[in-house]
Amino acid sequence: MTPADLDFVAALVRAHAGVVIRADKAFFIETRLGPVARREKVPGVPALLEKLRQTPDPVLTRQVVEATLMQETSFFRDRAVFERIGKVLLPELAARRPDGRLRVLCAGCATGQEAYSIAMLATDLAAPAAVEIVAVDFGQFPLEKARTGLYTHFEVQRGLPIRRLLAHFDKIDENWRIRADLRQMVQWVELNLLDDLTGLGNFDLVLCRNVLGSLTPEAQTRVLASLEAACRPDAVLVVGAQETPALSAAFRPAGSPGLWQRSPTVAPVPSSASTPVPARTQA
Amino acid sequence: MKRVRTCLVVDDSRVMRKVAIRIVEQLEFEGVEAGDGLEALTYCRAAMPDAILLDWSMPVMDGIEFLRRLRAEPDGARPVVVFCSAESRPERIRLAIDHGAAEYIMKPFDGDIIASKFEAVGLI
Numbered sequence: 001m002t003p004a005d006l007d008f009v010a011a012l013v014r015a016h017a018g019v020v021i022r023a024d025k026a027f028f029i030e031t032r033l034g035p036v037a038r039r040e041k042v043p044g045v046p047a048l049l050e051k052l053r054q055t056p057d058p059v060l061t062r063q064v065v066e067a068t069l070m071q072e073t074s075f076f077r078d079r080a081v082f083e084r085i086g087k088v089l090l091p092e093l094a095a096r097r098p099d100g101r102l103r104v105l106c107a108g109c110a111t112g113q114e115a116y117s118i119a120m121l122a123t124d125l126a127a128p129a130a131v132e133i134v135a136v137d138f139g140q141f142p143l144e145k146a147r148t149g150l151y152t153h154f155e156v157q158r159g160l161p162i163r164r165l166l167a168h169f170d171k172i173d174e175n176w177r178i179r180a181d182l183r184q185m186v187q188w189v190e191l192n193l194l195d196d197l198t199g200l201g202n203f204d205l206v207l208c209r210n211v212l213g214s215l216t217p218e219a220q221t222r223v224l225a226s227l228e229a230a231c232r233p234d235a236v237l238v239v240g241a242q243e244t245p246a247l248s249a250a251f252r253p254a255g256s257p258g259l260w261q262r263s264p265t266v267a268p269v270p271s272s273a274s275t276p277v278p279a280r281t282q283a
Numbered sequence: 284m285k286r287v288r289t290c291l292v293v294d295d296s297r298v299m300r301k302v303a304i305r306i307v308e309q310l311e312f313e314g315v316e317a318g319d320g321l322e323a324l325t326y327c328r329a330a331m332p333d334a335i336l337l338d339w340s341m342p343v344m345d346g347i348e349f350l351r352r353l354r355a356e357p358d359g360a361r362p363v364v365v366f367c368s369a370e371s372r373p374e375r376i377r378l379a380i381d382h383g384a385a386e387y388i389m390k391p392f393d394g395d396i397i398a399s400k401f402e403a404v405g406l407i
């Protein structure tokens with residue numbers, strides 16, 4: 001892949017997903033595009049990109065963009081965060097809702113481990129079935145995997161306690177499948193986070209972890225504004241443990257790295273949300 | 284200075300012990316080894332380790348029998364025991380947990396899996 005090819009792909013990904021591709025990712029990108037080229041029956045990645053330059057077919061563009069996105073994830077990634085969500089946040093939120101109904105958004109859910117981790121924590125609540133999880137990603141392939149709930153021997157041994165594996169999964173040949181009651185708690189939505197998210201409704205808990213860091217500043221601002229708008233007045237927003245997003249003044253740190261509590265008394269996102277607020281660092 | 288903690292690797296395969304010892308040493312444990320449950324028990328009676336990575340099926344004394352006897356030893360409740368076995372049937376795994384193992388690793392494993400499991404049980 002030539003530098004011009006990489007620039008071409010980077011421009012596509014930036015325009016369509018708001019994601020920045022660093023120059024040192026050339027090898028990764030080329031490896032990921034190989035299967036797309038084979039599916040398209042063209043002799044290689046340069047030919048694939050040439051085809052796309054000639055005719056900017058939206059379906060193929062989408063496939064190329066999707067193939068370049070990093071989908072790295074695992075169950076209970078950053079254990080301390082999930083511990084706090086399970087032991088404190090979910091029970092508190094559920095107690096505040098008369099019917100125990102809670103809505104959770106996983107923005108950028110990749111292959112589903114994050115959403116299912118929340119579903120597993122919800123089974124510890126009095127009314128697990130009252131928890132509704134909406135999980136969104138740009139990628140069709142990861143969502144397909146997430147929907148089947150089937151994970152490999154290696155995936156179920158990264159971050160997932162053995163007791164949870166026994167409690168919530170069935171062994172199917174060499175893989176493990178999360179049980180139907182947990183699968184039913186999650187609704188998978190193929191959606192670009194840069195698009196309008198208001199159709200998803202409002203949420204008590206919003207997770208957008210390890211996504212914002214890969215976005216352009218403009219895309220970050222846009223996605224954060226959408227996520228803030230999707231937060232109910234007393235919602236908690238969770239970003240990656242190492243991420244420090246430029247949130248509006250309505251959000252303050254909530255006890256664990258990456259956790260932000262929305263204050264019901266502070267006015268919601270100002271309409272000038274497109275001007276970035278300087279990043280705040282957490283204690 | 285912090286005391287170096289020990290991890291006893293119990294497996295009848297010498298290759299497997301070597302691989303596991305290299306991994307636990309990267310996690311800053313001193314790695315020691317035993318080739319079956321009886322050898323492991325003898326080791327524990329002399330010096331109780333902090334962690335035990337325990338294979339199930341072994342000659343002389345298997346992992347479950349070892350664990351049962353270990354827990355009957357004075358101070359035998361202290362080591363954190365993580366099973367590490369090719370056995371992956373859920374009902375068998377449950378049996379190991381019911382015998383007092385803190386975690387369970389299904390073979391084949393890699394360094395990330397051991398690190399993730401050790402973290403889950405508070406060893407690292």
Ligand SMILES: C[S@@+](CC[C@H](N)C(=O)[O-])C[C@H]1O[C@@H](n2cnc3c(N)ncnc32)[C@H](O)[C@@H]1O
Pocket residue numbers: 016017018019069070071072073074077107108109110111114136137138139142191192193194208209210211
């Ligand atoms: C590194 S994964 C993070 C997965 C999970 N949240 C976690 O923390 O483990 C990032 C995910 O964000 C998705 N993503 C990136 N840009 C996106 C966009 N503009 N719209 C929707 N999803 C996007 C990618 O497809 C990928 O699955």
